[in-house]
Amino acid sequence: MTTARSNDAPTAMIDRVASLLQVFDGGHRFTLAEVSRRAGLPRSSAHRILGRLVDLGWIERRGFEYALGIRMFELGSQVVRRDGVHQAALPHMHALHRSTGLTVHLSALQSGDVLHLERIGGWPEKGEGWRLGARQPAVHSAAGRALLAQLDDADWPALSYPPPATPGGVRTEADLRREIDRVRDRDGVAVDAEGCSAGVTAVAAAIGPSEDGLSAALSLCGPATAVPVDRAVAAVRRAATDIWYAAFGVTRLRGRPTRPVHAALPLADALTAVARG
Template structure:
């Protein structure tokens, strides 16, 4: 009996710690009561685990509120830095932002969502969902639909269809299929017309073919009223190709790096 309990206890503890840490998903700061409720843990257990995590630097305490600590950021950054697509994409994301004034993202598909690995530029997209580590619905996100369009439907994750930020979002599977046909006709570029966030338009395309297994998309986003969509489409296409060559270790004969895409000054002023 003692042996069985000793084998189960570490697993149960890991489950409790994982549940507690996951409660911060989408919540930068939480009180003990909120953490206890979200993690489905007794208040005393949540408090005891939090205290230890604070000591280790995994969680930070500010008064009566808790948030993820710098140690979590350090470990997460190591994972991202090891990613081939991320390393290759960084200079081109910076070039996209500099040349357009828009916000550039690198994103991957995770279950029914897209997870943003990197963001360069922060003027218009202030919601946490647009930040690195933030998630958005794959069926509404331009990056998510660009990645889904590359896959056979049998390879799709189990998708959900939450309400969009506007009245024009994807409402079901038939509409998604039609939209993905349009993405393919557009050369793999998807458009988020205020579906994730009101007032924000985004365009995205996958980096490399599906068989390359990079599984990432590059996107540009900005204010819906001033964003020049067609020029942004051209910019992400060029950047995706550059990132693909860089990640593959192949030198492009025509050009030696990110090339500026000049968009109207008004966009740079409001992006």
């Protein structure tokens, strides 16, 4: 019995550390009492684990509050930035932001959510779902629907349908399938007009699978009253295709607009600047 307890101890400790770290999902700061309550750990255990994580740089302490530390950022950045699509996307994302004035996201499908891997632009300033590192339900997100549309329905991950934030959001599988049909009719570009967040219009296109299987989408978002959707669709489609070519080293032949494998994105004639407002 002593052996069984010793074998279980490392797993139990890992579970405690994981439950504690998950408290900080969202980038907030918490006191020891809040961490203990949210993680479901005794105050003494939470204090001991937090102290060690502070020593390692995984957690930082300011006064009586704790937050994720710089070491967590370093480790997470290494995971994301090793991906070829992410590296190829950065210059195109900056160019797209400069030419449109809109916020650009690079997102990946993770189970039934989309995870925002990169963000260029400061709007919206509020809204947890739009920040770097945040997740949004795939069914509510333009990026999520663009990624789902490039998959066979049988390959979809398990999806949830939480109540949408607006009356125009997706509520059922039937709603989602109608939206996916629209994405496919639009050659792989998804448009979400205030379905995910009130006052926000987002346009997204799938880039295609990376060399290690991470499927990513590029999106633009901005105030619903200021996004010219047709021009945003053309801009996102072209930029997503350019990223695919850059990531996989495919030479584009002039006069022969071929489609990247898996991406299902026809080439646009030009990158159209989208004016803000």
